[in-house]
Amino acid sequence: MEYRVLGRTGLRVSAVALGCEGFMHRTAGEVKDSFDFAASNGINFVDIYSSNPELRSNIGAALEGRREDFIIQGHLCTVWEDGQYLRTRDPEKTAASFAAQLKQLRTDHLDIGMIHYVDAEDDFHAVFDGEIIRFARRLKAEGKIRHIGLSSHNPVVARMAVETGLVDVLMFSINPCYDLQPAGDDVEALWAPESYAEAKHNIDPDRERLYELCERTGVGIDVMKVYGGGDLLSGENSPFGRPLTPVRCIEYALTRPGVAAVMVGCKDRAEIRAALDWCDASAAQRDYASVMAGMEKFTWKGHCMYCGHCAPCSAGIDIASVNKFYNLAAAKDEIPETVREHYRVLAHHASECVGCGNCETRCPFGVEIVSAMQRAAERFGY
């Protein structure tokens, strides 16, 4: 298992992590079995968004005696009413559901208290100008949550939340299909076939800017909807008309800036196993670019997707990393200190490029790498 630091929280989380909604309607024994399997394979990070009391209690039982082995991301503003999960902004209901959550999970704190699902700008203002953010800050001050998080599908609203400086962790929907879509607060549009009827080119700039902002400011991203609700795994349902594997979807998300972990929704050992396959997968098995390259309708031409296909460089340069650090630096007048440091510790730098062009013949997205290395060398000074 690879462990990554979740931004400024400093938490070391497993890159492959568990979304727990799939454990709904499973018995306590089945949930415990899944937690045993996950733990024995190095998974230490779980997201529990559902307010279903039976599910939470089964997870609480599965955590018994090993609470400290897991970093728990629970959600604020989810309640259980009339036998179903609902999102709320009602302060009293939020507080009651939070107290019930701690009890059901058999713990006295959540490692991350995630403000649930803020997609619309007016909802953002209601949360951040109102009682919900005050409640989250109070819980943090009391040690009942260690860090404040926020989940969203809208890159513009997520960016507004990150810019408040109050959010340490962002849970965001990332996969190569959604990354093509413009910002919006209609989450259904991310799935809708009509959203993919027109040709689309390159990652949406709001999404790209969001990931880069998180990386620069130390807001750790954990990813939801990595398989696009399963559609990306099926050639029939995928907007691309070609299937990706679980390993390739996970690799795509984990190579976006700022991303520390992918919360894979699993219901049993077999689905956890499919996600864990990422850990031992070869470069070819992780290679999402081979699926995304050469499409007519959807293209990423001239845009570095950090796929690493261009390796090996004749001068030993890690081209994908140089491109990433350049993009992180390009948007700012001053190069952020962390980016400058990450660039510094690379074994080889852009100025070492000898212009052989070998990498460009291997790039499936037609990136002009020699020029990109020159730009990076000028920006960083070597």
Ligand code: SF4
């Ligand atoms: S330059 Fe091309 S091959 Fe290299 S990481 Fe970027 S997109 Fe991939």
Ligand code: SF4
């Ligand atoms: S052109 Fe530059 S970056 Fe590309 S392989 Fe040659 S030395 Fe490496």
